Amino acid sequence: MSRPDAAIALATDTPIPRDADGPVFAEPWQAMVFALVVQLQERGVFTADEWAQALGAEIREAVAKGGCRDGSDYYERWCEALEHLLIAKGLTSHDGIDGLAASWARAAEATPHGKPILIENDPLTS
Template sequence: MTPIDPDATQSALEANPGLPSDAQGPVFREPWQAQAFAMTLALHARGLFAWSEWATMLGETIKAAQAAGDPDTGETYYHHWLATLERMMAEKAVTTRSDLTTYRDAWERAAARTPHGQPIELKTGDFVR
């Protein structure tokens, strides 16, 4: 994985006060969480959104989840992060919700056939609709 720019990380921490972190920076329980964080930093660096815009949308996502019963224990923070990233990319027409669904479903099919501990590889057949 590509190292994350420390200055970008600091900006993200300042803009997102709920971000799970310790003295060294963001804390991730799963590799996908670090990847979602890194993708967000990269998209921000490319000027797709301002941190204030991101923080507002992430807050909306978290509030909606709380209203739907999320206990807000911190366990679901990166699920909200990823949902926000998907929503923002769809709203900015970087991708579509349909494409996101297609790739998520393909990933789930690939993961289901992959033995534990092996790399997951997407194949053409994973994209059947």
């Protein structure tokens, strides 16, 4: 499946916030996580069925815990599903994800205002 076909299938087969033109992203990071999931599926890291199961589980858990029922937290569920799926496949760990998040936070703190945040800006990695 080509990239446009995979993205269209993913956008069609999931309850992504959308308008008449397709998926709607309120923030750039939402489009990035969408694209990342498409890429990982195309590369065979996980199947569409595995993704649907992981995302569905995250949405059900969030709703059960009183999460947003209006879909405003939809892409947060994508991030959670992606993290848990990659951990389940042994491609990362909770510690690995937490460490990378901490590194990005330090990089953001060390980056001058108006400059792009780069992981290389983490003062603990230099």
